[in-house]
Amino acid sequence: xxxxxxxxxxxxxxxxxxxxxxxxxxxxxxxxxxxxxxxxxxxxxxxxxxxxxxxxxxxxxxxxxxxxxxxxxxxxxxxxxxxxxxxxxxxxxxxxxxxxxxxxxxxxxxxxxxxxxxxxxxxxxxxxxxxxxxxxxxxxxxxxxxxxx
Amino acid sequence: xxxxxxxxxxxxxxxxxxxxxxxxxxxxxxxxxxxxxxxxxxxxxxxxxxxxxxxxxxxxxxxxxxxxxxxxxxxxxxxxxxxxxxxxxxxxxxxxxxxxxxxxxxxxxxxxxxxxxxxxxxxxxxxxxxxxxxxxxxxxxxxxxxxxxxxxxxxxxxxxxxxxxxxxxxxxxxxxxxxxxxxxxxxxxxxxxxxxxxxxxxxxxxxxxxxxxxxxxxxxxxxxxxxxxxxxxxxxxxxxxxxxxxxxxxxxxxxxxxxxxxxxxxxxxxxxxxxxxxxxxxxxxxxxxxxxxxxxxxxxxxxxxxxxxxxxxxxxxxxxxxxxxxxxxxxxxxxxxxxxxxxxxxxxxxxxxxxxxxxxxxxxxxxxxxxxxxxxxxxxxxxxxxxxxxxxxxxxxxxxxxxxxxxxxxxxxxxxxxxxxxxxxxxxxxxxxxxxxxxxxxxxxxxxxxxxxxxxxxxxxxxxxxxxxxxxxxxxxxxxxxxxxxxxxxxxxxxxxxxxx
Numbered sequence: 001x002x003x004x005x006x007x008x009x010x011x012x013x014x015x016x017x018x019x020x021x022x023x024x025x026x027x028x029x030x031x032x033x034x035x036x037x038x039x040x041x042x043x044x045x046x047x048x049x050x051x052x053x054x055x056x057x058x059x060x061x062x063x064x065x066x067x068x069x070x071x072x073x074x075x076x077x078x079x080x081x082x083x084x085x086x087x088x089x090x091x092x093x094x095x096x097x098x099x100x101x102x103x104x105x106x107x108x109x110x111x112x113x114x115x116x117x118x119x120x121x122x123x124x125x126x127x128x129x130x131x132x133x134x135x136x137x138x139x140x141x142x143x144x145x146x147x148x149x
Numbered sequence: 150x151x152x153x154x155x156x157x158x159x160x161x162x163x164x165x166x167x168x169x170x171x172x173x174x175x176x177x178x179x180x181x182x183x184x185x186x187x188x189x190x191x192x193x194x195x196x197x198x199x200x201x202x203x204x205x206x207x208x209x210x211x212x213x214x215x216x217x218x219x220x221x222x223x224x225x226x227x228x229x230x231x232x233x234x235x236x237x238x239x240x241x242x243x244x245x246x247x248x249x250x251x252x253x254x255x256x257x258x259x260x261x262x263x264x265x266x267x268x269x270x271x272x273x274x275x276x277x278x279x280x281x282x283x284x285x286x287x288x289x290x291x292x293x294x295x296x297x298x299x300x301x302x303x304x305x306x307x308x309x310x311x312x313x314x315x316x317x318x319x320x321x322x323x324x325x326x327x328x329x330x331x332x333x334x335x336x337x338x339x340x341x342x343x344x345x346x347x348x349x350x351x352x353x354x355x356x357x358x359x360x361x362x363x364x365x366x367x368x369x370x371x372x373x374x375x376x377x378x379x380x381x382x383x384x385x386x387x388x389x390x391x392x393x394x395x396x397x398x399x400x401x402x403x404x405x406x407x408x409x410x411x412x413x414x415x416x417x418x419x420x421x422x423x424x425x426x427x428x429x430x431x432x433x434x435x436x437x438x439x440x441x442x443x444x445x446x447x448x449x450x451x452x453x454x455x456x457x458x459x460x461x462x463x464x465x466x467x468x469x470x471x472x473x474x475x476x477x478x479x480x481x482x483x484x485x486x487x488x489x490x491x492x493x494x495x496x497x498x499x500x501x502x503x504x505x506x507x508x509x510x511x512x513x514x515x516x517x518x519x520x521x522x523x524x525x526x527x528x529x530x531x532x533x534x535x536x537x538x539x540x541x542x543x544x545x546x547x548x549x550x551x552x553x554x555x556x557x558x559x560x561x562x563x564x565x566x567x568x569x570x571x572x573x574x575x576x577x578x579x580x581x582x583x584x585x586x587x588x589x590x591x592x593x594x595x596x597x598x599x600x601x602x603x604x605x606x607x608x609x610x611x612x613x614x615x616x617x618x619x620x621x622x623x624x625x626x627x628x629x630x631x632x633x634x635x636x637x638x639x640x641x642x643x644x645x646x647x648x649x650x
Contacts, residue, residue, distance in 0.1 A: 061314060062581075071372070109371075109372070119544065127548050
């Protein structure tokens, strides 16, 4: 059997279906007024999902175009930037984290350092004032740094 | 009978709503023109803003519907100029639109597509005005069993019409429904799939889900497109931007036909602009392509999908407003936006919240005129949007996504969840899934379970109630036919031709 992406996906989904069904079956129901209850629907869905996934395992589609190594690294880098952005979002505040996030993302999308810097300054300050002053949205000011807003 | 429309114009013509319709049309055209940001992304990004600005429900809906219809206009820009569809609805527009641009007729092509978009949308909005109240009257008779059958029908029509792989469409829909089950079960108060995390008790937030699934996964996909150097990225000169009356008249029947087709496809639950574009293009090719010039820059080949995809956008409001069943992925998002306001669209909306239903329909008329007025003279300006580099676009999407999700509950957990859903969405798209079924499943899942359980509570557990009434039985039969016919019909036809031979 050829190892296609769809096969792996199908097996993973069958696993997910089994997990979801097991979770649903283990629900403790205190008291129920109705005949169906919260278990039946998830279990039926899990069965449907498993059945559809079986079709996928036996009749996989074409193996899609997957990123090569360099691109995969870049993808991870973008995800990493977004994760660090999230981690520091409240600690360092919106302006500082957004500055670095825009800088890093612009560089990853092939801007020159100068362009990336300009974009980072303009976008972090511009969006902060647009959101807070223009739209009245509260954004984190950061508590690792002195408050300068 | 059309009181709701008169009231609606009263709502839509208030200065705030008029301004919002204009803003929505403008932003929508921009979002549609930007490659990668379609109507769903545009709405996902604006929805949290509209909500926090404290806009009333009808105003928020007018803004978001303006974005939706505007994006269908804007989607044609990159299709025609760069041969890259701006969103799923504009895929067929590339077939004749780009060859026209290569012939030096980019300007007239943009003008013609704006006019056919206008004609298609107008037909569909008139259809919406006529049919929605009628359908609402029928829908009042719907009980839980009928609604359950209707959702089965919606999923069936989606599996058949959407995408090339019905199995993956179905899996996507099931996954969407399963995501909707996370949280407190409304019937019993039991926690399902929360894994002890308090943040999940209320279920996965709608905004988090949409922004993660569409905006974050789009960022990841854009990285890939940035690396692949497409040939022919040069923007052709626009030439004269106005389209001549002769060219419009040459396409008049095409526009009318395809507007009608688009409207009908749009009304069918579960199918949207992309299906309408494909169906109308192939129909029109069969009807009027005598010289075999479709695909080489035929004006009719451009007018057909453009009229149809705009008509479908307006048509998909019919099931959403009357039945609460979205007609497309984008209306599913709009439905979710209404639910944020504790409004469940459905048959009662025309009588209970006429200002929302009527205001929306009236604003569609206004928005459509605004869009034509914006798009004819300003096509050149909008085309400039295409030259925005990705290194500006991507950080911009990231900022809007983070700020939009953070301000919901000032909660970091929501942002992590958004990123996880984004990766999930990226993987699904790489595996050849379309995201519209996932979002439809997610929006309809809760309603589906509620209606099923309510129906069975009424009957005391007897499943017979699900197909007892004429309406529900008809829907079940229609759903089964939809699933079986595409598979059965070719076999019957080949047998017949064999018999004939």
